[in-house]
Amino acid sequence: MKDVEESTITRAIIRKAAEEWINLTETDVIVVGAGPSGLTAGMYLAKAGLKTVVFERKLSFGGGIGGGGMQFHKLVIQAPADKILREVGCDLELLEEDMYVADTTAMIAKLASGTIDAGAKIILGVIVDDLIYRDPPPRITGAVVQWTSVIMSGLHVDPLGVKAKAIIDCTGHDAEVLAVASRKIPELNLVVPGEKSMWVSQAEKLTVENTGEVCPGLYVAGMAVAALRQTPRMGPIFGGMLLSGAKVAQLVAAKILGEKARRVVPIDIG
Numbered sequence: 001m002k003d004v005e006e007s008t009i010t011r012a013i014i015r016k017a018a019e020e021w022i023n024l025t026e027t028d029v030i031v032v033g034a035g036p037s038g039l040t041a042g043m044y045l046a047k048a049g050l051k052t053v054v055f056e057r058k059l060s061f062g063g064g065i066g067g068g069g070m071q072f073h074k075l076v077i078q079a080p081a082d083k084i085l086r087e088v089g090c091d092l093e094l095l096e097e098d099m100y101v102a103d104t105t106a107m108i109a110k111l112a113s114g115t116i117d118a119g120a121k122i123i124l125g126v127i128v129d130d131l132i133y134r135d136p137p138p139r140i141t142g143a144v145v146q147w148t149s150v151i152m153s154g155l156h157v158d159p160l161g162v163k164a165k166a167i168i169d170c171t172g173h174d175a176e177v178l179a180v181a182s183r184k185i186p187e188l189n190l191v192v193p194g195e196k197s198m199w200v201s202q203a204e205k206l207t208v209e210n211t212g213e214v215c216p217g218l219y220v221a222g223m224a225v226a227a228l229r230q231t232p233r234m235g236p237i238f239g240g241m242l243l244s245g246a247k248v249a250q251l252v253a254a255k256i257l258g259e260k261a262r263r264v265v266p267i268d269i270g
């Protein structure tokens with residue numbers, strides 16, 4: 001093996017990462033959260049040709065996928081969301097008509113790899129902890145980002161702002177981005193009451209139906225939809241998360257690209 005200078009490694013990492021960050025300071029779409037809805041949204045946004053970054057506060061992706069159902073390493077997926085997992089090469093076992101079982105680790109790996117291969121950038125260890133806004137009328141024009149490690153340490157370090165045409169809250173049960181918008185931009189009149197108790201079929205249907213724009217520049221997908229619209233939770237069945245991510249990608253692509261938007265989602269979600 002060749003002799004390597006420590007400083008060469010340091011320079012390569014800082015230069016390459018900084019180049020990408022500079023490129024990201026003005027992007028088409030920021031997806032917040034790399035769970036099932038965020039990864040799916042990121043994949044189809046990138047496939048639609050949009051410059052897309054997914055910020056994930058943890059040093060791993062997958063969100064709630066890894067926890068399966070009470071940590072049993074399987075999840076249930078119902079049609080037509082199975083098409084999304086098949087598209088990324090994730091094996092599914094047939095449970096009964098239109099119902100499948102997925103392995104959690106395979107689902108995380110295949111979905112994340114589909115998102116990266118489509119051209120979306122996933123950045124780990126970064127929290128979106130505030131938004132950039134303009135008015136009148138009130139609209140969201142970017143996200144405020146900080147290293148997770150800084151937040152955890154409690155150090156007083158000012159964050160940075162990243163501009164985007166659309167921000168999508170895919171942060172799951174706590175709808176963190178919407179909660180910030182509701183607290184810090186009162187002109188939006190946004191209330192985040194939280195989700196209701198479990199009712200699987202209603203939850204799946206209503207999550208997908210209510211996926212979409214919350215105010216100009218700000219969208220919601222995945223479990224954050226239930227928190228915003230106070231609709232039921234569904235437990236470890238994940239078809240609705242995938243469909244919600246695909247639907248929001250379709251809506252954002254149509255908004256940004258207009259008639260030039262290509263149909264990239266393999267399902268008719270409405």
Ligand code: 48H
Binds near residue numbers: 032037222224
């Ligand atoms: C950066 C953040 C921030 C932030 C959070 O929880 P997730 O898996 O979210 P969804 O909506 O894609 O999927 C929900 C699903 O996992 C689930 O919990 C279900 C179906 N529950 C049903 C039930 O009844 O309980 O992923 C959200 C991701 C996570 O990886 C977070 O770490 C990340 O977002 N995140 N990243 N900045 N402010 N907040």
